[in-house]
Amino acid sequence: MNAKFSSLMSPIALRSGIAVQNRIVMAPMTNFSSNEDGTVTDAEIAYYARRSKGVGMVVTACAYVTPNGKGFPGEFGADRDDMIPSLRRLASAIREQGAKAVLQIFHGGRACPPNLVPNGDVVSAGTVPAENGAVPRELTEDEAEAIVRDFGAAARRAIEAGFDGVEIHGANGYLIQQFYSPHTNRRNDRWGGDAEKRLAFPLAVVDAVKAAVREHAKRPFAVGYRFSPEEPEEPGLTMAETFRLIDALAEQSLDYLHVSLQEFWSAPRRGADASKPRIEWIVERAAGRVPVIGVGSIRTPDEAAKALRSGVEFVALGRELIVEPDWVTKVEEGREDDIRTTLTKDDQAELVVPDPLWQAIVNSPGWFPVVEPKR
Structure with a gap:
């Protein structure tokens, strides 16, 4: 291995005691490929197994914690106990390749398509609709409390299924973020108010998940x-409110914070000086209190090593691990020049990508670096 990439391959122990073999994480990516009943398919199992060798940790696509939280067609579920055998297959497929398996748990809130949730009942912190979305119904106080409990129950199922951890999905405008955002949360009850009070729901979810771990985890x-x-809307989340969120989460004894960014080095919009990128502000605010995972259009080992020098403890790869499942192995073997950063329409079988995800890749111009095959 080239010595300049040794930092990427260094092991790290998380607060919980989980030992991760290196600093490369497979980012959570929706694949649209589960069965109608929320169980994982054979194609998904093969897809994850193909990408789990070498990486330190795999964060799965999001799993809905309650039926009215399903945000995508072909999303798998963690909403009831009869999902545990399905989840166990997924955890085993990842862990057998040497990676730590982390289940991302999720509720889509106002982003859920009405046709995917019972009776078309789309719910949120308030009644502000997503762009081109249905007007959501505002959750009652008790309903919000029930969803908090659903997150805890999903964490318990992840433990029973053999996962190494869960990632609470508080990003990308889904339900947990909807409760923290001043754009979507206009409530005046115990789940709303100023920024401090809007932290109530995210922190309650964290508490419920941690309680499940204390009660059920034997390792x-x-x-x-x-x-x-940040959010583009006004009012909307700014870097200043994100700093408040980081401070609150840093007190929760979490294993990591995972920043959702399209571009790793993107600059702040509001609430922080644009003289340095968001990720550096976030690392500075975390101040070593909790490890940070950075992500966003990282493709090559050189780009990943540069990203690690920003101060993050982990670098997550998303699309690049679809394009190049052997990314880590090739770095370890000193074959970084063999890492592919593009794909062709002929590569599906070799890359072991399920049909629904493959169709999304080849029919969404600009999403993936699709090039013409060599003839």
């Missing part, structure tokens, strides 16, 4: 939290 089990640092 080290990690809890992470993913967040988006």
Whole structure:
């Protein structure tokens, strides 16, 4: 291995006691490929197994914690106990390749398509609709409390299924973020108010998940939290409110914070000086209190090593691990020049990508670096 990449391959132990073999994480990516009943398919199992060799940790696609939280067609579920055998297959497929398996748990809130939730009842912190979305119904106080409990129950199922951890999905404008955002949360009850009071729901979810871990985990089990640092709307989340969120989460003894960014080095919009990128502000605010996972259009080992020098403890790869499942192995073997950063329409079988995800890749111009095959 080239010595300049040794930092990427160094092991690290998380607060919970989980030992991660290196600093490369497979980012959570929706694949649209589960069965109608929420169980994982054979194609998904093969897809994850193909990408789990070498990486330190795999964070799965999001799993809904309650039926009215399903945000995508072909999303798998963690909403009831009869999902545990399905989840166990997924955890085993990842862990057998040597990676730590982390289940991302989720509720889509106002982003859920009405046709995917019972009776088309789309719910949120308030009644502000997503762009081109249905007007959501505002959850009652008790309903919000029930969803908090659903997150805890999903964490218990992840433990029973053999996962190494869960990641609470508080990013990308989904339900947990909807409760923290001043754009979507206009409530005046115990779940709303100023920024401090809007932290109530995210922190209640963290508490419920941690309680499930204390009660049910018989071996080290990690809890992470993913967040988006800003929103484009006004009012909307700014970097200043994100700093408040980081401070609150840093006190929760979490294993990591995972920053959701399209571009790793993107600059702040509001609430922080644009003289340095968001990720550096976030690392500075975390101040070593909790490890940070950075992500966003990282493709090559050189880019990953540069990203690690920002101060993050982990670098997550998303699309690049679809394009190049052997990314880590090739770095370890000194074959970084063989790492592919593009794919062709002929590569599906070799890359072991399920049909629904493959169709999304090849029919969404600009999403993936799809090039013409060599003839």
